[in-house]
Amino acid sequence: MRIISLQLPLTENSIANLSQGDKLLISGEVLTARDAAHQKMIQILDEGKSLPFDLTSTTLFYCGPSPKPLGKICGAIGPTTSYRMDVWTPQLLELGLKVMIGKGERSIEVVDAIRKHKAMYLVAVGGAAAYLARHIVSCETFLWPEMGTEAIHKLIFCNFPVYVAIV
């Protein structure tokens, strides 16, 4: 198993050098989005508007953190099951999304779209949210705070462990 440290955002070139099964320790900014945030993003796009962030340099993390306890950097942070986002993912890949982090298998349509757009799907270990939280150095609500855990949160990773699942 190769273990590679990488800085986000990942470029098409750095993605091209990676293989399924590689373990990556990634550092830098990611945005969380799960079911409700995806629905909202797609609604904005379908209305012909643009998203309030640059999708092409975004690392999207399927995650709904638990609340941040007083005096801590963040609560429990780990991946949610990715297949629920499959219905919206090809459209986001079409618009330039390159890297997604989640857990579990993706649909054939998503696998094809990932390969077509030279993107990548990474998996983090599910149910290891206290361990993964130790690899977060900042956690702030970024967009749509009224959605609670389903809001888009901006996280800063420091050597956050993931595995390359689809590339």
Add this chain to the structure above:
Amino acid sequence: MPLRIIKADLIESELIKAIGSITFEPDPDILPTLLRCQKEETSELAKDVLNCLVENVHCAKEDSIPLCQDTGTLVVFIQLGSNVHIEGASLNKIVNMALEKAYEKYYLRASQVIDPLYKRINTANNTPAIIHLRLTEGDQIRILIGQKGGGAENMSRLKMFPPSASEDDIVAYVLETVQLAGSKACPPLVVGIGIGGNFESCALLAKEALFQPLQHPNPHPEYNMLEQRILKVINESGIGPQGMGGHTTALAVHILTAPCHIASLPVAVNLQCHAHRHTEITI
């Protein structure tokens, strides 16, 4: 026998404590079982994932951070002695008050929506809990408490078999459930199986099976053998921890059974991830 009066406040405070303990610590058999599996795994990737799960158990306890960000739906099975009188509030209210307070105290995630289809608006305090009440003899209340995450729950299934179904058919159905779940249910799993009863009670049996201690052997020799057989075939499936391949797809299989109709043989499979959070209190 005179009625024993139990105050609502006492039940509430015991529930809050119990919710806190399972938020940060899994079933006590989880850690030794993960360590054993890690030793036995041959795949480097599977070992690495299991190492992460072992570390997670330590981190959650040391940092007081929940084991999983999905702090789940609170599921409780209450066995209420017929000589108990609860003073101060209904059991339903006590459980939901305890949950609301525990949600604040332990920074649990609000993961419940008001309406499943049209108004998926978060209740913002993780209520309501799912409560199952059973009346028993005696003057005690026994409460089984679990936090059930959505990922594994989504992969659970139920089938109404005809009585002609064989043990092989049931083994195949459970295996198929685990295979369809793949890595989505966060293996290594604990598999709760209900056999018998009817449509709704069979699902409850599967759920309640998950509230037993992880390494609790089935007291019925035939079902104990069946549990071992199912565990073996699941671990031969090659799914492995988090779907990364390997021999550790499930940590335990628990079966609960009930009498059933002459026309039926219901089987329910309730999947539980390795963040196996449950405990019990007796008052």
